[in-house]
Amino acid sequence: MIRKIIDNYREILYHTFLAALIGIVVGIIDTIFGLGLLKVSEIRDNYIFVFVPLLPLAGVIIILLYRKFSNHSLKGMSLIFETCHGNNEKIPKMLIPLVMVSTWLTHLFGGSAGRESVAVQLGGAISHNIGRKLKLSDNSRVLMIAGMAAGFAGLFQTPLAATFFAMEVMVAGSLVYEALLPALVGSYVASFTSHYLGLEKFSFVVKDSLDINSSTIFKLVIIGIIFGIVGGGFAHILDSSKRFFAKILVNPLRRIFIMGVGLSILLLVLGLGRYTGLGTNLISASFNGDSINFYDWFFKFSLTILTLSAGYQGGEVTPLFAIGATLGVVLASLLGLPPVLIGALGYAAVFGSATNTLLAPILIGVEVFGANNTLLFVIVCSLAYVFNGNRSIYKAQKSYSYLDSIDN
Numbered sequence: 001m002i003r004k005i006i007d008n009y010r011e012i013l014y015h016t017f018l019a020a021l022i023g024i025v026v027g028i029i030d031t032i033f034g035l036g037l038l039k040v041s042e043i044r045d046n047y048i049f050v051f052v053p054l055l056p057l058a059g060v061i062i063i064l065l066y067r068k069f070s071n072h073s074l075k076g077m078s079l080i081f082e083t084c085h086g087n088n089e090k091i092p093k094m095l096i097p098l099v100m101v102s103t104w105l106t107h108l109f110g111g112s113a114g115r116e117s118v119a120v121q122l123g124g125a126i127s128h129n130i131g132r133k134l135k136l137s138d139n140s141r142v143l144m145i146a147g148m149a150a151g152f153a154g155l156f157q158t159p160l161a162a163t164f165f166a167m168e169v170m171v172a173g174s175l176v177y178e179a180l181l182p183a184l185v186g187s188y189v190a191s192f193t194s195h196y197l198g199l200e201k202f203s204f205v206v207k208d209s210l211d212i213n214s215s216t217i218f219k220l221v222i223i224g225i226i227f228g229i230v231g232g233g234f235a236h237i238l239d240s241s242k243r244f245f246a247k248i249l250v251n252p253l254r255r256i257f258i259m260g261v262g263l264s265i266l267l268l269v270l271g272l273g274r275y276t277g278l279g280t281n282l283i284s285a286s287f288n289g290d291s292i293n294f295y296d297w298f299f300k301f302s303l304t305i306l307t308l309s310a311g312y313q314g315g316e317v318t319p320l321f322a323i324g325a326t327l328g329v330v331l332a333s334l335l336g337l338p339p340v341l342i343g344a345l346g347y348a349a350v351f352g353s354a355t356n357t358l359l360a361p362i363l364i365g366v367e368v369f370g371a372n373n374t375l376l377f378v379i380v381c382s383l384a385y386v387f388n389g390n391r392s393i394y395k396a397q398k399s400y401s402y403l404d405s406i407d408n
Contacts, residue, residue: 012181019146019186022130023154026123026147026186027193030154033100033122034199037115040108041277048273052110055267056260059312062102063252070094076313077117080124081396084144084170090132091125102313110267110276112303113314116152120166120315123151123190145170146182154190157201158367162187165360171398172356172390202280204287205370208338212375219335220376223328224383227346230327231353232388234301234320239395241309252311259310266303275303279322286325286343297327316393317351324350344369345380352381353388356397361385 044051066074073079073095082088103118127147131140145166153162163183167175195201210216249255267276274281279300285292304319328346332339344365352361358381365377390399 012178015140015142015146015182016185018130018134018143019127019150019182020189022123022127022143022147023150023186023189024193026126026150027154027190028197029096029100029122029126030119030151030190031194031197031199033103033118034115034155034194036100036104037107037278040104041280044108044110044276045273048110048276049268051108052264052267052273052276055109055111055264056257058105058109058111059256059260059310060253062105062313063256063311065102066098069098073098074311076121077394078396080121080144080148081170081394083124083128084141085396085398086141091128093125093129095125096122099313103315106307106312106314107277110264110273111307111312111314112263112267112275112277112279112300112319113307113312114278114304114316114318114320115155115314116317117315118313119151119155120148121151123147123149123154123186126151127186142176142179142182145176145179146186149179149183150186150190153187154194155199157191157195157199158364159184159187159191161360161363161367162191164363165355165357168357168359169355169394169397172392173399175359202283203368204340204344206341206344206373208341209373210337210341210376216337217379219337220379221383222335223331223337223342223345224349224380225387226331227324227327227349227380228353228384228387229389230297230301230323231320231350231355231384232391234305234316234323234350234354235356235391235393236389238305238308238316238393239391241305245309256311259306260312263303263306263310266306270299270303275299278318279304280318282322283325283347286322286329286347287340289340292326292329292339294330297323297330300326316354320351320354321347324348341373341376344373345376348377349381349384353384354391354393356385356388356390356392356394356399358382358385 070092127143149162149166153159324346325343328343329339332342348361348365361381
């Protein structure tokens with residue numbers, strides 16, 4: 001009995017030590033990727049009419065790169081999930097440079113996409129290959145979760161949110177507690193490393209607050225439900241859109257080229273590039289008091305879905321932050337609430353509802369916007385989680401049912 005306890009502690013400490021090393025490696029790679037992404041976004045914004053019309057060509061290059069070097073890596077996040085669930089034995093090393101370069105190309109030429117998927121894939125792929133090299137058992141699920149957490153934390157520098165995101169995203173409604181210490185250490189090490197190397201964190205202290213009374217609770221319930229529906233709707237429509245376009249445009253090269261032509265036109269006509277890239281311009285506008293149009297969230301919602309359905313690389317989370325923040329500002333004006341505060345709640349809650357996670361968005365709210373309104377983040381993110389229709393942008397995510405576990 002004592003021997004078993006000692007062995008368990010030894011394994012935890014071993015995984016934690018490896019997670020720290022992985023955090024350093026992932027933090028370095030996240031910094032290279034993140035700074036590169038900022039640079040290509042700056043170039044695109046300065047020459048919007050030069051790069052956005054070439055989006056179809058960039059799409060063709062992306063598909064050809066994957067075909068030449070690792071077509072299997074096109075599965076992206078699904079590959080990470082399948083490996084963690086034990087349904088896939090190997091993540092190609094080529095996934096790492098391919099996902100970085102293809103995402104840079106997507107953003108350079110104006111695609112509306114995110115970056116977190118890249119960071120999580122990088123962390124998962126690095127930790128998985130280290131686990132295989134060391135011949136750890138069962139693909140080292142704990143180490144993979146630690147790597148995913150490190151990837152998220154290195155890019156966003158929100159280590160607590162990253163830890164719980166990686167622990168709860170694999171199986172909605174369940175936490176992989178055995179990965180807690182390694183994931184926590186990997187996250188903090190990656191976050192510190194990327195910050196030390198010059199990658200800046202987005203944060204904005206929200207000074208507004210609300211008096212908790214029947215009127216404000218009623219309004220919070222309304223916005224929580226709306227955020228849940230929008231996030232869940234995004235996940236559902238994204239999945240349906242991917243399947244629809246894959247059916248009518250079977251050839252990936254033809255699909256990304258044809259849809260790229262349409263996207264480049266839309267991205268230029270709708271706001272002269274306002275909806276290109278990550279959406280950080282919309283996030284900044286939401287919290288700096290700049291003009292937000294009532295349709296900004298909808299256009300970002302739609303163009304991100306079309307970009308990802310076409311086959312461009314990146315992710316969904318940063319656009320989801322932008323969708324939530326701009327929608328929050330719109331709802332605040334309708335309900336007579338502080339726009340910055342409701343924008344912050346939307347930033348976190350729409351992310352949570354679309355990823356089908358609960359603790360991560362609450363912690364995102366605390367780490368990005370400060371702890372003053374923690375209770376409000378708990379209320380709104382919980383409602384969004386309940387009303388998201390059990391949808392997720394991650395197709396391979398599993399769901400845990402407590403009642404089913406009793407029956408079994």
